[in-house]
Amino acid sequence: xxxxxxxxxxxxxxxxxxxxxxxxxxxxxQLRELARSIKPAEESAxxxxxxxxxxxxxxxxxxxxxxxxxxxxxxxxxLVETIEILKQRLxxxxxxxxxxxxxxxxxxxxxxxxxxxxxxLEKEIFETKSEFISSVTRFTKIKEExxxxxxxxxxxxxxxxxxxxxxxxxxxxxxxMPIKPCSCGILDFIHEYQxxxxxxxxxxxxxxxxxxxxxxxxxxxISLGEIxxxxxxxxxxxxxxxxxxxxxxxxxxxxxxxVFSKGNRDKFxxxxxxxxxxxxxxxxxxxxxxKNERTLLNVxxxxxxxxxxxxxxxxxKERCAINDPFNLVATTKFNFDL
Numbered sequence: 001x002x003x004x005x006x007x008x009x010x011x012x013x014x015x016x017x018x019x020x021x022x023x024x025x026x027x028x029x030q031l032r033e034l035a036r037s038i039k040p041a042e043e044s045a046x047x048x049x050x051x052x053x054x055x056x057x058x059x060x061x062x063x064x065x066x067x068x069x070x071x072x073x074x075x076x077x078x079l080v081e082t083i084e085i086l087k088q089r090l091x092x093x094x095x096x097x098x099x100x101x102x103x104x105x106x107x108x109x110x111x112x113x114x115x116x117x118x119x120x121l122e123k124e125i126f127e128t129k130s131e132f133i134s135s136v137t138r139f140t141k142i143k144e145e146x147x148x149x150x151x152x153x154x155x156x157x158x159x160x161x162x163x164x165x166x167x168x169x170x171x172x173x174x175x176x177m178p179i180k181p182c183s184c185g186i187l188d189f190i191h192e193y194q195x196x197x198x199x200x201x202x203x204x205x206x207x208x209x210x211x212x213x214x215x216x217x218x219x220x221x222i223s224l225g226e227i228x229x230x231x232x233x234x235x236x237x238x239x240x241x242x243x244x245x246x247x248x249x250x251x252x253x254x255x256x257x258x259v260f261s262k263g264n265r266d267k268f269x270x271x272x273x274x275x276x277x278x279x280x281x282x283x284x285x286x287x288x289x290x291k292n293e294r295t296l297l298n299v300x301x302x303x304x305x306x307x308x309x310x311x312x313x314x315x316x317k318e319r320c321a322i323n324d325p326f327n328l329v330a331t332t333k334f335n336f337d338l
Contacts, residue, residue, distance in 0.1 A: 161220050218256065233281055
């Protein structure tokens with residue numbers, strides 16, 4: 001609705017509200033001029049109103065932009081803080097990376113050093129293995145020589161002590177033994193003519209022959225122990241015809257003399273039985289059982305076995321009694337992978 005129409009409406013209302021009166025021509029002229037002057041005022045007022053509305057809109061937009069700027073500033077500050085945190089983390093990560101690089105370099109150095117040490121150790125192991133193999137070869141050769149030497153020495157013992165086992169008196173050379181000295185059905189001799197009876201058949205034997213034969217037996221056993229490096233349970237000592245045996249049970253040294261005297265007969269029998277135990281011990285350690293009571297037969301059988309079979313099979317166990325008949329020393333077999 002225009003301002004002119006509004007003024008006309010106002011006039012009509014005033015006319016309706018007030019009683020009609022007559023106006024003069026000059027009054028109508030003034031009213032017309034007044035109405036004409038109202039129009040530019042209304043236009044200027046509309047323009048002012050538009051300007052005010054524009055200014056209000058501009059101010060509103062300004063406030064909106066300022067709010068957006070503030071929010072962006074806050075967001076920017078948050079981003080700056082986040083960037084600072086990320087920079088700090090990146091710095092820490094760089095420090096960790098440097099530490100890891102240092103550790104890796106140290107580990108590489110250690111690894112290189114270890115590889116060098118391993119190569120050096122492998123070289124030393126190879127050299128040591130070569131030396132060990134050559135030593136084992138030399139040891140095997142020496143062992144073979146030792147076995148052969150022992151075998152030859154044991155055969156020499158057989159030749160020195162000259163056993164004559166299981167002989168009947170009727171087949172003997174009567175120039176050596178013209179009269180049968182005892183009632184033994186089978187005779188066992190050492191040194192060809194020295195007869196040694198069993199413990200049960202000591203009676204009716206010449207004492208001097210028994211002493212001579214048992215001292216020769218002691219001498220033989222001591223020599224055999226020296227050859228084999230063997231220690232008997234009951235220690236033997238040879239002093240010509242005054243040999244002794246040490247009883248470990250009673251800690252007593254028994255002289256192998258005075259076979260039939262009342263004061264020494266029991267001791268002699270005890271000493272003789274200890275000698276038999278030494279023989280049985282050695283036979284057991286080399287794998288022979290002892291069932292026969294004939295002492296010289298057992299010794300002769302042992303010497304023949306050792307002289308022909310002194311070398312043991314690989315992996316076998318050899319008993320070596322050092323003051324203990326049950327002390328086992330294993331003969332080991334070496335296997336090498338070249």
